[in-house]
Amino acid sequence: MPKMLIVDDDIHLRKLVLTYAQLDNYQCQEAESASQALAKLREDEIDIIILDVMMPEQDGFETLAELRKFTQTPVIMLTARGEEYDKLLGFNLGADDYVSKPFSPKELMARVGAVLKRSGGRKCKNQLIFDGLTIEPDARTTAVDGKNVRLPPKEFDLLMQLAENEHIVFSREQLLDRVWGFDYLGDARTVDTHIKSLREHLGPYRKLIKTVWGVGYKFEYQKEN
Amino acid sequence: MPKMLIVDDDIHLRKLVLTYAQLDNYQCQEAESASQALAKLREDEIDIIILDVMMPEQDGFETLAELRKFTQTPVIMLTARGEEYDKLLGFNLGADDYVSKPFSPKELMARVGAVLKRSGGRKCKNQLIFDGLTIEPDARTTAVDGKNVRLPPKEFDLLMQLAENEHIVFSREQLLDRVWGFDYLGDARTVDTHIKSLREHLGPYRKLIKTVWGVGYKFEYQKEN
DNA sequence: CAGAATTGTGAGAAATCTGTGAGGAAATCT
DNA sequence: AGATTTCCTCACAGATTTCTCACAATTCTG
Numbered sequence: 310m311p312k313m314l315i316v317d318d319d320i321h322l323r324k325l326v327l328t329y330a331q332l333d334n335y336q337c338q339e340a341e342s343a344s345q346a347l348a349k350l351r352e353d354e355i356d357i358i359i360l361d362v363m364m365p366e367q368d369g370f371e372t373l374a375e376l377r378k379f380t381q382t383p384v385i386m387l388t389a390r391g392e393e394y395d396k397l398l399g400f401n402l403g404a405d406d407y408v409s410k411p412f413s414p415k416e417l418m419a420r421v422g423a424v425l426k427r428s429g430g431r432k433c434k435n436q437l438i439f440d441g442l443t444i445e446p447d448a449r450t451t452a453v454d455g456k457n458v459r460l461p462p463k464e465f466d467l468l469m470q471l472a473e474n475e476h477i478v479f480s481r482e483q484l485l486d487r488v489w490g491f492d493y494l495g496d497a498r499t500v501d502t503h504i505k506s507l508r509e510h511l512g513p514y515r516k517l518i519k520t521v522w523g524v525g526y527k528f529e530y531q532k533e534n
Numbered sequence: 535m536p537k538m539l540i541v542d543d544d545i546h547l548r549k550l551v552l553t554y555a556q557l558d559n560y561q562c563q564e565a566e567s568a569s570q571a572l573a574k575l576r577e578d579e580i581d582i583i584i585l586d587v588m589m590p591e592q593d594g595f596e597t598l599a600e601l602r603k604f605t606q607t608p609v610i611m612l613t614a615r616g617e618e619y620d621k622l623l624g625f626n627l628g629a630d631d632y633v634s635k636p637f638s639p640k641e642l643m644a645r646v647g648a649v650l651k652r653s654g655g656r657k658c659k660n661q662l663i664f665d666g667l668t669i670e671p672d673a674r675t676t677a678v679d680g681k682n683v684r685l686p687p688k689e690f691d692l693l694m695q696l697a698e699n700e701h702i703v704f705s706r707e708q709l710l711d712r713v714w715g716f717d718y719l720g721d722a723r724t725v726d727t728h729i730k731s732l733r734e735h736l737g738p739y740r741k742l743i744k745t746v747w748g749v750g751y752k753f754e755y756q757k758e759n
Numbered sequence: 760c761a762g763a764a765t766t767g768t769g770a771g772a773a774a775t776c777t778g779t780g781a782g783g784a785a786a787t788c789t
Numbered sequence: 790a791g792a793t794t795t796c797c798t799c800a801c802a803g804a805t806t807t808c809t810c811a812c813a814a815t816t817c818t819g
Binding site: 478521529 | 630631648670672673674675684686687688
């Protein structure tokens with residue numbers, strides 16, 4: 310469930326966006342000023358930001374410029390009709406898309422979907438999320454349905470290698486090279502054993518690791534075969 | 535210098551876009567109908583397409599759907615003001631962005647830049663598309679009319695060898711060398727057996743693999759035939 | 760049109776591959 | 790050091806794929 314931050318001083322507009330976003334299963338945070346937005350950003354992992362250009366304290370462009378200093382989180386800006394130059398300015402500052410007011414909530418959500426899809430889908434910064442399976446590379450932790458699961462080192466590395474390269478098939482030899490190291494020499498079937506154990510640890514999500522018969526393994530989220 | 539294809543029946547609009555695109559150093563092609571556009575696409579490598587939704591012969595959505603069958607080239611659509619549902623429809627079909635008429639050429643060019651930056655910066659996953667048949671080399675998956683079809687290793691390799699070298703005829707011996715390996719020794723007729731099975735798996739697209747009598751096999755995709 | 764060459768097809772045996780469980784070696788922790 | 794965890798090898802069973810072969814169907818040649 311992607312997290313959205315809505316930044317606008319107008320509470321009506323915030324609630325409007327909020328309503329539709331929740332319908333589309335977004336988890337929403339609100340901020341009524343630039344400073345509040347920056348605070349929220351620091352305390353929570355946000356996947357996408359809806360940012361109004363017109364705000365009293367600090368306008369959208371200043372805010373955008375400021376937050377681009379420390380995050381690449383995608384931003385969709387809300388502009389008043391006909392502010393063409395605003396759009397140009399915003400693109401240069403790194404906005405990901407624009408919606409002109411008055412806008413239809415459906416269009417906004419369509420653009421949100423498109424931007425998220427482009428920016429890497431569910432892969433947000435330092436956390437890989439696949440449904441109820443979350444992987445935090447830095448912390449080397451994994452959680453299944455919110456419950457932490459401790460994985461042995463090799464299994465974690467193996468999972469990372471596969472999950473980071475979703476859809477891509479790796480042969481046992483490639484996995485040995487990348488996870489065990491180039492100089493490793495040993496039975497390729499060792500990979501199988503670790504896959505087996507890893508699958509047990511993943512419980513309901515064991516199916517995300519697919520066997521590609523005659524070739525190797527791959528990680529695949531939501532795609533039958 | 536990126537190549538742009540402008541698809542619109544209105545010559546004034548084409549020239550308008552063209553002028554600004556050339557100022558930004560784009561190399562432009564024009565097409566005044568969907569069929570012309572498809573032809574241009576086949577004969578030249580296009581980086582981005584500007585597509586007007588409203589065209590007489592065949593509208594922009596049909597065109598978009600058709601060209602998405604064989605290319606992932608980014609598309610920006612031009613829509614009349616307020617056609618919100620059009621936008622939603624288009625996003626689903628795989629448009630990369632929208633600009634509503636009347637638009638400012640500068641805004642259009644800004645969006646072009648943004649889309650190219652995204653689609654270019656991101657490694658475009660290579661896939662082969664032939665109408666309803668898609669092949670993803672990395673994932674080693676194939677889909678027939680949107681439905682995934684699992685191919686045995688040899689069949690997938692065989693398909694890749696042929697599809698990657700469209701129009702080129704391979705003898706059985708060449709296929710044995712390239713798919714089975716130079717050192718392979720066995721009956722060349724084995725190839726036939728695999729071709730047969732492969733064709734069955736391809737269903738409606740079995741005809742893409744043509745028999746060249748007395749020589750071998752080739753892969754050939756043609757619009758009509 | 761007959762005969763020769765080439766390709767399509769079906770079936771089954773042989774080869775290959777994967778899942779799995781167990782046991783011992785190796786590494787890590789306390 | 791002793792205990793615990795992790796890692797690796799091996800072998801068997803079951804499943805899948807690959808290969809061969811014989812015969813049918815098709816295409817070419819004269």
